Amino acid sequence: xxxxxxxxxxxxxxxxxxxxxxxxxxxxxxxSELMAEYGCARxxxxxxxxxxxxxxxxxxxxxxxxxxxxPPLHSAALVAIPDIQTEVEGxxxxxxxxxxxxxxxxxxxxxxxxxxxxxxxxxETVHLADGAPFAHERRVISLDAAPEAEAADFAAQPAGSWxxxxxxxxxxxxxxxxxxxxxxxxxxxxxxxxxxxxxxERRTWRDGQxxxxxxxxxxxxxxxxxxxxxxxxx
Amino acid sequence: xxxxxxxxxxxxxxxxxxxxxxxxxxxxxxxSELMAEYGCARxxxxxxxxxxxxxxxxxxxxxxxxxxxxPPLHSAALVAIPDIQTEVEGxxxxxxxxxxxxxxxxxxxxxxxxxxxxxxxxxETVHLADGAPFAHERRVISLDAAPEAEAADFAAQPAGSWxxxxxxxxxxxxxxxxxxxxxxxxxxxxxxxxxxxxxxERRTWRDGQxxxxxxxxxxxxxxxxxxxxxxxxx
DNA sequence: CCTCGACTTATGTCTAGACATAATGATGCC
DNA sequence: GGCATCATTATGTCTAGACATAAGTCGAGG
Numbered sequence: 001x002x003x004x005x006x007x008x009x010x011x012x013x014x015x016x017x018x019x020x021x022x023x024x025x026x027x028x029x030x031x032s033e034l035m036a037e038y039g040c041a042r043x044x045x046x047x048x049x050x051x052x053x054x055x056x057x058x059x060x061x062x063x064x065x066x067x068x069x070x071p072p073l074h075s076a077a078l079v080a081i082p083d084i085q086t087e088v089e090g091x092x093x094x095x096x097x098x099x100x101x102x103x104x105x106x107x108x109x110x111x112x113x114x115x116x117x118x119x120x121x122x123x124e125t126v127h128l129a130d131g132a133p134f135a136h137e138r139r140v141i142s143l144d145a146a147p148e149a150e151a152a153d154f155a156a157q158p159a160g161s162w163x164x165x166x167x168x169x170x171x172x173x174x175x176x177x178x179x180x181x182x183x184x185x186x187x188x189x190x191x192x193x194x195x196x197x198x199x200x201e202r203r204t205w206r207d208g209q210x211x212x213x214x215x216x217x218x219x220x221x222x223x224x225x226x227x228x229x230x231x232x233x234x
Numbered sequence: 235x236x237x238x239x240x241x242x243x244x245x246x247x248x249x250x251x252x253x254x255x256x257x258x259x260x261x262x263x264x265x266s267e268l269m270a271e272y273g274c275a276r277x278x279x280x281x282x283x284x285x286x287x288x289x290x291x292x293x294x295x296x297x298x299x300x301x302x303x304x305p306p307l308h309s310a311a312l313v314a315i316p317d318i319q320t321e322v323e324g325x326x327x328x329x330x331x332x333x334x335x336x337x338x339x340x341x342x343x344x345x346x347x348x349x350x351x352x353x354x355x356x357x358e359t360v361h362l363a364d365g366a367p368f369a370h371e372r373r374v375i376s377l378d379a380a381p382e383a384e385a386a387d388f389a390a391q392p393a394g395s396w397x398x399x400x401x402x403x404x405x406x407x408x409x410x411x412x413x414x415x416x417x418x419x420x421x422x423x424x425x426x427x428x429x430x431x432x433x434x435e436r437r438t439w440r441d442g443q444x445x446x447x448x449x450x451x452x453x454x455x456x457x458x459x460x461x462x463x464x465x466x467x468x
Numbered sequence: 469c470c471t472c473g474a475c476t477t478a479t480g481t482c483t484a485g486a487c488a489t490a491a492t493g494a495t496g497c498c
Numbered sequence: 499g500g501c502a503t504c505a506t507t508a509t510g511t512c513t514a515g516a517c518a519t520a521a522g523t524c525g526a527g528g
Contacts, residue, residue: 004481018404018441030508041483046509054288062509063491079313079410079461170252174461176313178412178432178454196430196454198412207252220412220430227313227408238511264478275513280479296479297521 005040009048017057017068024070028058079227081174081200083160084127084135084216093129099155100124100188104143113203114210115142121149123159126188133189134222139214145206160214167211169204176200176225179217189219196220239274243282251291251302258304262292313461315408315434317394318361318369318450327363333389334358334422338377347437348444349376355383357393360422367423368456373448379440394448401445403438410434410459419451430454 003011016022029037034045049066052058060066088095101124107115114120120140127135139159141149146167154162163169180194189197200216237245250256263271268279283300286292294300322329335358341349348354354374361369373393375383380401388396397403414428425431434450 006481020402032508041485042509043484044482046511047481049509060509061491062489063507065508079408081461168254174313175458176410176432176461177458178430178452180430180454194428194430196412196414196428198410198432218412220414224409224411227315227410240511266478275515276479277514278512280481281511283479294479295521296519297477299478 005038006044006048006051009034009038009040009045010051013048013052014057022068024068026068028066028068030065079176079225081202081225083164084137085158085161088127088129088134091129094131096128096131097158098126098128100126102154104150107142111140111210111213114140114213115144118142118144123154125154125158127158134218136185136188136217137214139212141212142210145209145211159212163204163212167206169206169211171205171208173203174200175202178220181217181219185217189217191219198223198225239272240278240282240285243268243272243274243279244285247282247286248291256302258302260302262300262302264299313410313459315436315459317398318371319392319395322361322363322368325363328365330362330365331392332360332362334360336388338384341376345374345447348374348447349378352376352378357388359388359392361392368452370419370422370451371448373446375446376444379443379445393446397438397446401440403440403445405439405442407437408434409436412454413451415451415453423451423453425453432457432459 013022013028022028028049031042031045031049034040034048035042038045049058049060053060053066057069058066059069085095085097101122103122104119105122107118107120111120120142123137123139123141125137125139126133127137137159141159141163143150146163148166149159149162152162152166177199179197179199181189181191181197183193185191185197186193186195189195191197197220198218200214200218202212202214202216204211247256247262256262262283265276265279265283268274268282269276272279283292283294287294287300291303292300293303319329319331335356337356338353339356341352341354345354354376357371357373357375359371359373360367361371371393375393375397377384380397382400383393383396386396386400411433413431413433415423415425415431417427419425419431420427420429423429423431431454432452434448434452436446436448436450438445
């Protein structure tokens with residue numbers, strides 16, 4: 001192989017774990033053994049093993065050695081959370097959006113995490129792909145975290161991209177669920193009331209301070225989220 | 235700080251990126267500069283920077299240096315894909331399941347990725363939490379990939395955990411969508427037909443060979459998936 | 469002005485040492 | 499047997515060098 005040594009060690013071990021030759025719990029060679037086997041320095045073996053540990057394939061403990069990790073029961077998958085405009089344009093459709101409502105008001109109790117007792121700006125938007133409704137969005141932005149939002153023209157630029165440019169978030173929580181469309185959403189999405197929709201709730205923070213809270217609702221037959229997970233391959 | 239040097243360098247830089255002091259595109263100090271600043275060896279500085287690069291905070295190129303990475307528009311989030319039994323028991327409910335149907339048959343055309351022209355075993359199950367329906371599952375297992383499945387007693391052990399123990403997967407694709415309950419599912423889940431449900435489609439492979447294809451359907455008001463993403467904090 | 473080298477520089481990889489730290493296993497005492 | 503103690507060992511971190519490699523920079527020649 002023309003691979004660099006630590007990558008070769010990594011992929012050799014990875015292959016053995018993948019093939020089932022080394023099952024979860026199996027103890028792998030110590031760094032000193034790898035060092036002898038590959039004729040390299042301990043640091044090089046260490047780098048390979050650290051890489052495997054960082055990817056979750058193995059578990060390392062001082063003195064106890066390195067063992068093949070037990071696969072997590074709750075497997076975690078990487079899901080791509082889309083920016084609606086990018087998503088629509090990526091599918092080759094023309095993107096448009098319409099601001100349905102905009103209101104500045106004091107924060108309510110359930111929004112305490114967002115803005116405390118401060119003021120918020122509340123928006124309602126529909127996103128269109130080739131003129132057809134693609135998603136409905138209700139969003140609240142904290143004016144404490146983003147005071148410039150009060151003067152922003154959200155009819156010209158959707159709040160999502162405006163926020164990305166003005167107050168990048170440092171932490172986010174997404175909640176994915178299914179809901180039946182309520183009467184208002186159904187009208188804007190041109191669906192029968194009660195139709196199954198995918199709802200993406202997103203809360204974001206910037207250094208601990210709440211920035212925005214958004215509910216995006218997609219017609220169930222128009223959209224799905226794909227998550228891929230390769231627990232072993234790089 | 236009592237932190238180890240390379241972690242301190244990492245978190246110092248991380249803080250500056252987080253705070254917005256160093257915006258995307260900003261060029262960070264070279265390893266030699268960090269080495270002088272922290273009085274450490276170049277390898278130590280390198281380790282810190284590699285760690286940041288592995289987490290996607292910075293981009294490194296030979297000779298060009300290290301710059302703050304541009305945040306991805308399609309942000310990826312880690313979503314926990316649950317094992318139903320674990321999920322139910324984790325909520326403090328009693329888990330039960332009922333096998334509704336079991337059939338061995340040749341693979342259909344849409345299942346070519348799974349079993350080619352081989353045989354498959356098809357299962358239909360309901361999962362219960364404290365006696366109440368929690369999820370409906372339709373699953374197909376390739377008998378090429380898991381021949382022992384033909385003899386397994388899926389009434390005693392749900393297929394999900396049986397597979398986890400017998401043929402661990404190496405690759406998986408999850409698709410999350412919203413669907414209205416069809417008549418059969420609605421009856422088993424005790425829902426009105428058409429009620430919004432969260433559907434989790436999961437396909438798994440073992441070293442390129444298809445293993446199983448499952449559709450799990452959850453009542454929309456009973457379940458949601460939570461994804462957290464902290465692009466910057468460790 | 470443009471292009472092709474040669475030079476420089478920042479990262480990538482590697483080595484052969486060193487000391488630190490945590491967990492295991494053995495030992496000896498009660 | 500049960501328990502405290504100590505030696506051993508595998509990993510964790512670090513250093514001060516080395517050579518390799520990719521990619522900007524700059525100059526010479528057309």
